[in-house]
Amino acid sequence: MTPIDLAGRRSLITGLGQGIGRGIAFTLAASGSEVVINDLDADRAEAVVDEVVAAGGAAVAAPFDVTDFGAVEDAVAMVGHIDVLVNNAGNAGVDGFGGRGNFAESSPEDWEPFVRVNLYGAMNCSRAVLPSMIDRRWGRLITIVSDAGRAGDIGGAAYGAAKAGAAGLTRTLALENGRHGITANNISLGTMRTPATESLWSDPDTDFAKSILRNYAVRRPGSPDDAANLTAFLASELSDWITGQTYPLNGGYSFAL
Numbered sequence: 001m002t003p004i005d006l007a008g009r010r011s012l013i014t015g016l017g018q019g020i021g022r023g024i025a026f027t028l029a030a031s032g033s034e035v036v037i038n039d040l041d042a043d044r045a046e047a048v049v050d051e052v053v054a055a056g057g058a059a060v061a062a063p064f065d066v067t068d069f070g071a072v073e074d075a076v077a078m079v080g081h082i083d084v085l086v087n088n089a090g091n092a093g094v095d096g097f098g099g100r101g102n103f104a105e106s107s108p109e110d111w112e113p114f115v116r117v118n119l120y121g122a123m124n125c126s127r128a129v130l131p132s133m134i135d136r137r138w139g140r141l142i143t144i145v146s147d148a149g150r151a152g153d154i155g156g157a158a159y160g161a162a163k164a165g166a167a168g169l170t171r172t173l174a175l176e177n178g179r180h181g182i183t184a185n186n187i188s189l190g191t192m193r194t195p196a197t198e199s200l201w202s203d204p205d206t207d208f209a210k211s212i213l214r215n216y217a218v219r220r221p222g223s224p225d226d227a228a229n230l231t232a233f234l235a236s237e238l239s240d241w242i243t244g245q246t247y248p249l250n251g252g253y254s255f256a257l
């Protein structure tokens with residue numbers, strides 16, 4: 001049972017998908033928040049709504065494309081207001097990682113899908129929810145970014161740059177909106193074990209799995225629950241004086257100084 005109390009809050013989680021967003025939705029719902037579940041895929045969003053409701057939570061589906069500002073605005077207008085936005089929708093590339101080759105061989109067409117979802121998606125959703133947060137003088141903007149944006153990632157230049165851009169947006173949103181009772185923070189994930197990255201973990205003896213585990217102080221990949229627990233804290237009253245920060249959530253792979 002979570003000690004975090006989000007009763008009376010309405011949270012929008014984007015790109016709910018199968019992994020991290022799904023875990024966040026369940027945890028926020030278990031903490032008392034109504035959850036608005038977004039994904040590109042309407043069937044996937046509806047299926048998670050059914051599961052959250054069956055578990056005793058309050059949930060509605062809001063399928064839309066985070067890269068389409070008009071669609072985001074319409075969806076937010078439809079549900080009324082949003083207290084907590086979790087920008088989780090992401091495009092990490094093939095098998096959850098860069099997978100696009102080195103930057104020197106890439107083209108603008110290669111970069112565009114990463115920038116559109118990871119950066120414009122966060123901009124669109126943040127812009128759409130902010131007016132009602134300002135009116136209500138309370139809000140939480142939480143953006144799921146990546147250590148690829150803090151530390152770099154061979155083969156993941158566009159992904160890392162887009163995530164770093166989204167993290168930068170958060171800092172300005174924190175500065176501009178703190179006086180309205182709104183905080184904005186990033187969670188920078190290390191390598192997580194989710195359906196999107198399962199193929200990387202299914203054999204623990206691969207060089208990839210061994211090298212990651214060797215470099216993580218806590219020797220396991222992150223889980224959706226790890227991300228969900230920090231998200232719930234940042235979504236709550238408990239984090240009231242924390243804003244503009246980027247939290248590495250990576251088992252001690254790297255540190256924020």
Ligand SMILES: NC(=O)c1ccc[n+]([C@@H]2O[C@H](COP(=O)([O-])OP(=O)(O)OC[C@H]3O[C@@H](n4cnc5c(N)ncnc54)[C@H](O)[C@@H]3O)[C@@H](O)[C@H]2O)c1
Nearest residue numbers: 015017019020040065066088089090146189191192194196
């Ligand atoms: N899995 C990891 O190891 C890892 C590491 C660092 C950061 N992240 C970040 O965490 C977040 C969640 O990752 P995940 O592993 O759960 O990924 P995932 O691929 O399982 O989920 C992402 C979801 O976003 C949805 N989506 C993609 N484009 C969209 C759009 N335009 N509009 C709405 N929804 C869209 C997809 O349908 C998918 O369901 C992402 O932002 C990702 O970049 C993940």
